[in-house]
Amino acid sequence: MTDYDSLILDFDGVLVTVLDSEARIEACCRVALEQLGTRDLSLSRETITTLAHSVSPERIDSLSEQLDTAPETLWQFRDDVLNTVLRDAARARTKRPFPDTAALSELTDVPVGIASNNQLRIVEYVLDEYEFADRFETVHAREPELASLVLKKPEPILLERVREDLGSSNPLYVGDKQKDIVAAQRAGMDVAFVRREHNRDRQLDYDPTYEIASLQELVPLFE
Numbered sequence: 001m002t003d004y005d006s007l008i009l010d011f012d013g014v015l016v017t018v019l020d021s022e023a024r025i026e027a028c029c030r031v032a033l034e035q036l037g038t039r040d041l042s043l044s045r046e047t048i049t050t051l052a053h054s055v056s057p058e059r060i061d062s063l064s065e066q067l068d069t070a071p072e073t074l075w076q077f078r079d080d081v082l083n084t085v086l087r088d089a090a091r092a093r094t095k096r097p098f099p100d101t102a103a104l105s106e107l108t109d110v111p112v113g114i115a116s117n118n119q120l121r122i123v124e125y126v127l128d129e130y131e132f133a134d135r136f137e138t139v140h141a142r143e144p145e146l147a148s149l150v151l152k153k154p155e156p157i158l159l160e161r162v163r164e165d166l167g168s169s170n171p172l173y174v175g176d177k178q179k180d181i182v183a184a185q186r187a188g189m190d191v192a193f194v195r196r197e198h199n200r201d202r203q204l205d206y207d208p209t210y211e212i213a214s215l216q217e218l219v220p221l222f223e
């Protein structure tokens with residue numbers, strides 16, 4: 001189905017570059033060790049590394065039991081560390097918009113929103129850093145709290161919220177992970193999977209509506 005009336009974009013890996021996992025973990029460890037000094041928390045490097053990954057609520061619960069620390073405290077620490085790491089990366093230009101985001105300027109009549117599993121404060125910071133925020137009518141992402149994990153894709157909730165804000169009945173969603181495809185399918189949306197350097201070889205168990213190599217390929221879909 002074409003005749004799309006809006007565009008919903010994932011953030012990391014679609015609009016802006018992602019740090020490679022080694023650099024991200026390294027930065028998380030450095031920032032975490034700095035920030036631990038100001039909090040009543042004692043965490044090993046191994047625990048910090050675990051937290052720096054995309055960690056499940058179940059894993060947080062088991063860590064919390066093991067460390068005798070409230071799960072919420074651990075999670076907020078994790079989100080605060082990533083907040084610092086990713087803001088630093090945006091300022092250092094290692095986290096930056098992909099060049100093909102220029103294609104959005106050819107879609108001036110199309111309402112555009114963002115649905116991200118990242119923290120809202122990080123998404124907004126990066127958009128501001130690149131003076132990019134005006135291009136998006138709405139952004140839905142997470143608050144830095146454990147309760148926000150239920151919103152994460154592959155759940156369709158963030159996509160549905162953006163669709164509602166845009167007053168759209170037939171959006172096209174664009175993501176770079178398999179969970180993006182699943183979230184779009186659950187929300188009843190067509191989905192374009194963008195293949196870039198960081199996900200070039202990723203095998204997919206679900207078929208996206210389109211596979212694209214550049215956001216430029218979205219332009220003809222809206223003509």
Ligand SMILES: [Mg+2]
Nearest residue numbers: 010012013176
């Ligand atoms: Mg992504």
